[in-house]
Amino acid sequence: MMKWILIFFLFIILTILTQIGGLILLLTILIGRILFQHRLSKYPAFKTTILFLVLYLVFTFLIVPPIAQLFGRSPLPVFKNSTLKPASFCSYLFNRHYVKNELSAALEVIGNEFHYQYPEYHVLYLDANFPFFDGFPLLPHLSHNDGKKVDMAFYYLVKDKPLVNDVPTLTGYGYFINPQKGEFNQTEKCISSGNWQYDFTGSLVFQDQNKYQLDEPKTKYLLELIAKNPKIGKVFLEPHLKNRLGFAEANKIRFQGCHSVRHDDHIHIQL
Numbered sequence: 001m002m003k004w005i006l007i008f009f010l011f012i013i014l015t016i017l018t019q020i021g022g023l024i025l026l027l028t029i030l031i032g033r034i035l036f037q038h039r040l041s042k043y044p045a046f047k048t049t050i051l052f053l054v055l056y057l058v059f060t061f062l063i064v065p066p067i068a069q070l071f072g073r074s075p076l077p078v079f080k081n082s083t084l085k086p087a088s089f090c091s092y093l094f095n096r097h098y099v100k101n102e103l104s105a106a107l108e109v110i111g112n113e114f115h116y117q118y119p120e121y122h123v124l125y126l127d128a129n130f131p132f133f134d135g136f137p138l139l140p141h142l143s144h145n146d147g148k149k150v151d152m153a154f155y156y157l158v159k160d161k162p163l164v165n166d167v168p169t170l171t172g173y174g175y176f177i178n179p180q181k182g183e184f185n186q187t188e189k190c191i192s193s194g195n196w197q198y199d200f201t202g203s204l205v206f207q208d209q210n211k212y213q214l215d216e217p218k219t220k221y222l223l224e225l226i227a228k229n230p231k232i233g234k235v236f237l238e239p240h241l242k243n244r245l246g247f248a249e250a251n252k253i254r255f256q257g258c259h260s261v262r263h264d265d266h267i268h269i270q271l
């Protein structure tokens with residue numbers, strides 16, 4: 001009984017994190033029963049774990065991408081020689097890097113334009129969408145459920161030197177570029193109006209505000225390329241950064257609303 005409760009919770013967690021992980025778990029249990037559960041088999045739990053990892057990787061890298069095409073989605077570049085790269089292994093290992101082909105094409109243009117201006121740098125993406133089904137949310141990003149959304153990383157300085165093709169945290173999220181003196185503080189406003197979740201993405205991250213700063217010229221240039229791309233419909237960014245980087249008049253770049261989370265650690269873009 002306990003075993004099945006554990007399997008149920010694992011199924012839920014793996015499905016929330018990776019979409020396919022829960023199903024791979026069930027497949028593993030099925031195959032494992034045939035292969036390892038007879039009396040003479042040694043270390044069935046260990047072998048079952050290895051079987052899960054092998055199946056998960058085979059599905060993630062070989063089987064899911066072609067099937068996702070049936071849903072009009074493709075994975076963003078991971079190992080390919082591209083101007084677009086994942087900021088963290090979490091996105092591609094957990095199948096969180098799928099987008100509609102139209103968005104993929106727009107990102108390729110943006111990546112190439114950016115790379116032309118800054119040849120040493122890639123455009124780094126964060127979470128996008130899962131490979132299958134419209135309406136299946138990619139938690140904690142409720143709106144990333146249709147293949148039309150993707151988050152992009154900022155560019156940073158670390159102790160005043162450029163941080164090249166890297167981000168301050170494991171996932172790329174949660175390191176906030178706080179409002180400076182005199183800038184509007186949207187976070188205070190949202191939290192004081194009861195939206196406790198507004199800055200929760202920072203709670204797991206060490207906010208060493210002396211270590212990293214925003215690399216303003218590069219982040220501004222990336223935003224310019226995103227905003228001028230005709231395929232991109234909306235961009236979400238925290239108001240103090242929108243103003244600081246000179247986009248006060250840009251209608252495409254907006255505040256996402258207090259029901260969401262802070263957007264001074266990443267840029268959200270959508271078709």
Ligand SMILES: [Zn+2]
Pocket residue numbers: 141144149150151267268269
């Ligand atoms: Zn987003």
